[in-house]
Amino acid sequence: MKLEELIPRADVAARYGTRVQASLEQTREALRGADFSQMPLTRVLMGLRKLGWSRRKAAQAGSQEERLRAAGFIRIPTGSEDEVLLGVVGRFWRLDSGTLGGLTTEEIIAFERDGYAKAMWNFTLERESDSVTRLATETRVVVYGSAARRKFRAYWLLVGPFSGLIRREMLRLVRRRAEAAG
Numbered sequence: 001m002k003l004e005e006l007i008p009r010a011d012v013a014a015r016y017g018t019r020v021q022a023s024l025e026q027t028r029e030a031l032r033g034a035d036f037s038q039m040p041l042t043r044v045l046m047g048l049r050k051l052g053w054s055r056r057k058a059a060q061a062g063s064q065e066e067r068l069r070a071a072g073f074i075r076i077p078t079g080s081e082d083e084v085l086l087g088v089v090g091r092f093w094r095l096d097s098g099t100l101g102g103l104t105t106e107e108i109i110a111f112e113r114d115g116y117a118k119a120m121w122n123f124t125l126e127r128e129s130d131s132v133t134r135l136a137t138e139t140r141v142v143v144y145g146s147a148a149r150r151k152f153r154a155y156w157l158l159v160g161p162f163s164g165l166i167r168r169e170m171l172r173l174v175r176r177r178a179e180a181a182g
Helices: 002-006 024-033 040-052 055-060 064-070 105-110 146-181
Strands: 012-020 074-076 083-090 117-129 132-143
Touching: 002 083, 002 117, 012 146, 024 117, 024 132, 024 146, 040 146, 064 074, 074 105, 083 105, 117 146, 132 146
Parallel strands: none
Antiparallel strands: 012 132, 074 083, 083 117, 117 132
8 A cells, every 4th residue: 555655654544444345446436436525424524624715716626636636635646546545734723724735746745844744545445356345545644743743633633533424424425336336
């Protein structure tokens, strides 16, 4: 896993998974075509998160990748069709969303500045059989500096459970799409 290679030690890590009754190829296509912005729980929770974020910026973003990029997420190449990896840097505990925009993949990978956190989030697919796929998502966060670590831990106590709900909702959406295609 590229995620494990890039963040072998994390201050926070959360992993969720599900078995999909569909082929690896059907599950991969369902993941590619999923529009997470349309999930009810995600819309509510991300709407609360964006209270300090420019609505104009959000409205300009069209595709899922554009919306993620507008939120500061950059897709990181993994060398595999079976892992999708995103990275973001910021001060997530701040109300203004705290993300640093405009970073390149290389800058996110190398980032280690005091007072900030780096998060990477992936989806992985693993063939269990011709008609069963293991779909998982994992988030890992590294925080730089003791003051930032304290702020992030307080933030994560509040946000972590909701982040988990969103991730599980994403997995259910992909599973439903893949199983419907099969």
